Amino acid sequence: MALFSKFRKNKKGKTVEMILDHDGKNWTVSNDSITLAAPSLDSLDRKVERALEEELKQGQSINVFMSFNNEVIPMWIRPYMNHYFNRILELPLQYQS
Amino acid sequence: MAKTQRSWYSGMATTEDWWSVWMGLAFFVLGLLTLSGIDLVGWVSYPKIWVASLPDGAIVKKIVTMDKAFYALGGKYSLTSKAFYKALGPIGSILVTYVVFTIATSIGAYFQKWNVKRFLAGWTIIFFLTYLVWFIGHNAFFAASAVDLKKSHFPVDTFTLSLGGGASFILALIVGLVIGNFFKPLARYLSEAAKPEWYIKTAIVFLGVKVGYLPIKAVLTGAKLGAHGAEIGQQMAHLTFELFTAGAAATIVAYLIFWPGVYTISRLIFKLPRKTAAVLGSAISICGVSAAVATGGAVRARPVVSIMVSALVVVYAVIELVVLPGFFTHVWPGTSDPIVAGSAMGMAVKTDGADAAAGELLDEFMRAKVEKDTDGKVVWMPGVITTSAVMTKIWIDMFIGLWAFILALFWVYKIEKHEGDRVPLSEVWFRFPKFVLGYFAAWWIYLAIFFGPGQSGTTPDGLAILKNAKVGAVAVEKGMRKLFFMLTFMSLGIITDFRKLAEAQFGKMVWVYFISLFLFIIPVAIIIAYLFHHGMQIPNMAGVVIN
Numbered sequence: 001m002a003l004f005s006k007f008r009k010n011k012k013g014k015t016v017e018m019i020l021d022h023d024g025k026n027w028t029v030s031n032d033s034i035t036l037a038a039p040s041l042d043s044l045d046r047k048v049e050r051a052l053e054e055e056l057k058q059g060q061s062i063n064v065f066m067s068f069n070n071e072v073i074p075m076w077i078r079p080y081m082n083h084y085f086n087r088i089l090e091l092p093l094q095y096q097s
Numbered sequence: 098m099a100k101t102q103r104s105w106y107s108g109m110a111t112t113e114d115w116w117s118v119w120m121g122l123a124f125f126v127l128g129l130l131t132l133s134g135i136d137l138v139g140w141v142s143y144p145k146i147w148v149a150s151l152p153d154g155a156i157v158k159k160i161v162t163m164d165k166a167f168y169a170l171g172g173k174y175s176l177t178s179k180a181f182y183k184a185l186g187p188i189g190s191i192l193v194t195y196v197v198f199t200i201a202t203s204i205g206a207y208f209q210k211w212n213v214k215r216f217l218a219g220w221t222i223i224f225f226l227t228y229l230v231w232f233i234g235h236n237a238f239f240a241a242s243a244v245d246l247k248k249s250h251f252p253v254d255t256f257t258l259s260l261g262g263g264a265s266f267i268l269a270l271i272v273g274l275v276i277g278n279f280f281k282p283l284a285r286y287l288s289e290a291a292k293p294e295w296y297i298k299t300a301i302v303f304l305g306v307k308v309g310y311l312p313i314k315a316v317l318t319g320a321k322l323g324a325h326g327a328e329i330g331q332q333m334a335h336l337t338f339e340l341f342t343a344g345a346a347a348t349i350v351a352y353l354i355f356w357p358g359v360y361t362i363s364r365l366i367f368k369l370p371r372k373t374a375a376v377l378g379s380a381i382s383i384c385g386v387s388a389a390v391a392t393g394g395a396v397r398a399r400p401v402v403s404i405m406v407s408a409l410v411v412v413y414a415v416i417e418l419v420v421l422p423g424f425f426t427h428v429w430p431g432t433s434d435p436i437v438a439g440s441a442m443g444m445a446v447k448t449d450g451a452d453a454a455a456g457e458l459l460d461e462f463m464r465a466k467v468e469k470d471t472d473g474k475v476v477w478m479p480g481v482i483t484t485s486a487v488m489t490k491i492w493i494d495m496f497i498g499l500w501a502f503i504l505a506l507f508w509v510y511k512i513e514k515h516e517g518d519r520v521p522l523s524e525v526w527f528r529f530p531k532f533v534l535g536y537f538a539a540w541w542i543y544l545a546i547f548f549g550p551g552q553s554g555t556t557p558d559g560l561a562i563l564k565n566a567k568v569g570a571v572a573v574e575k576g577m578r579k580l581f582f583m584l585t586f587m588s589l590g591i592i593t594d595f596r597k598l599a600e601a602q603f604g605k606m607v608w609v610y611f612i613s614l615f616l617f618i619i620p621v622a623i624i625i626a627y628l629f630h631h632g633m634q635i636p637n638m639a640g641v642v643i644n
Contacts, residue, residue: 041397045518073390086523
């Protein structure tokens with residue numbers, strides 16, 4: 001059941017919206033104030049966490065809603081499926097030992 | 098400007114998937130108006146089998162002379178405007194069909210933010226080329242069956258290929274492929290309007306009308322046999338439900354047998370990385386390109402993995418479209434089990450376009466063969482085999498969102514263990530194929546008319562309502578559906594470039610696909626289809642059609 005509880009919305013904390021993208025080499029996230037890039041999602045998540053460090057220090061939890069830029073999907077594929085994926089990153093990250 | 102899916106209504110005005118629903122339902126609603134005596138759909142131009150000149154003793158019936166090769170369906174079926182639609186003649190009906198669908202598709206193109214001018218130019222060429230091919234494909238040499246020849250009193254030794262409407266589909270595909278592979282600048286020019294997925298999804302909404310109309314047609318045709326007519330109608334309604342329920346088996350097979358099988362082949366034999374194996378597994382096992390993209394997203398693969406697999410899917414789907422209808426008709430499972438063949442097609446062919454097109458081709462081949470083999474003693478109603486292929490596929494399509502969601506949970510939390518990563522439930526809806534909504538709406542509304550006011554054709558009042566419903570349904574399920582199938586075949590050919598197979602660095606993936614498809618998926622699909630569909634029979638309409 002723990003697995004299925006993961007998709008339930010964490011209603012506590014504020015939500016930050018970002019656009020997730022892939023430039024062929026790196027995953028990127030951006031909004032009006034920041035743009036970050038990393039070769040793997042894990043390292044990208046850590047960069048996001050560092051970028052929002054100030055707010056996290058105040059003890060606030062943050063949900064980063066990342067909606068994927070579906071422009072990455074070539075035009076000829078979009079009629080078949082025009083959505084790649086969205087994800088929510090819950091900060092602070094709970095590092096596993 | 099990034100294009101994202103954020104709300105449940107995202108894409109309703111801008112995606113092909115939704116536009117197939119809007120366009121399909123718009124014409125479906127126009128068709129329904131015939132229930133109140135208003136026929137706004139009888140203009141659709143439809144081909145007849147033709148010869149340059151009739152041989153001695155032959156009569157114009159199923160086969161006509163070439164000047165009558167097209168007609169407005171309303172000229173034959175309309176109850177209120179027959180004379181008007183008849184007066185359109187072949188050229189007039191084609192031009193009206195062109196104008197109406199040009200307006201409808203251009204509105205769609207505008208909202209989808211395509212280059213409308215380029216779309217219009219490409220559409221015009223594809224439309225008239227399609228009609229030209231449709232005309233050629235309906236020459237009696239290609240299309241006439243034993244029954245057609247008999248009904249038109251042709252000499253008994255007349256030789257034809259007996260391909261029925263299948264000849265036109267094959268020809269459209271060939272012409273499209275020639276353009277796509279040998280006239281590339283033209284193919285690029287046409288690409289703005291060569292949209293097989295849009296056309297086929299719209300055709301599938303029209304197919305929903307067909308499925309709902311099948312019992313109505315059976316009753317009205319069978320009414321000529323007296324009380325037996327209603328029985329045939331009920332039989333047909335039950336058959337469509339049986340196809341619906343038996344089709345559910347396909348879902349289990351695709352997700353729980355095919356997917357683990359292909360994933361294992363990819364990992365153990367070809368040593369592909371996990372993510373590639375997962376994407377490939379979904380593409381080959383489930384629903385092709387849409388599954389490849391959905392799975393790529395679910396396992397957080399780089400988009401290029403899904404894109405490469407998708408390119409492979411499109412080419413293989415066309416190969417299947419060319420090979421399987423003939424194989425299923427003449428080798429295995431054959432005409433003794435037509436529904437098994439249709440269902441197996443739905444499980445084996447991985448894009449909606451290629452599957453519906455292959456199902457339609459199979460329908461034409463099987464009906465022509467059985468009529469020929471039995472000398473016209475067995476005549477199947479058109480569209481039942483297509484329905485079995487599409488119904489199976491739709492079952493598979495519907496669950497891709499849920500599958501990708503479960504896969505994402507598993508991948509994110511169990512395999513890669515991303516910290517803090519949460520998979521939103523809305524992903525299921527974003528990946529749900531929306532055209533399915535149009536298909537079911539059209540099917541169930543016609544079925545409601547059949548069982549509701551139509552009273553299953555058991556009373557004179559009910560029969561009168563069904564006769565009105567038939568006028569609108571025929572124009573949509575026969576005229577518009579076949580036209581959009583033809584457009585699909587043509588467009589599919591235009592966008593298929595076989596050189597991509599050689600040029601792209603697919604490496605092992607080509608072989609995983611080949612081995613999985615031909616040695617695993619297709620044989621298992623036939624066996625499973627046999628287990629769940631064996632014994633389902635299409636009612637024989639020979640007594641009505643011939644005598």
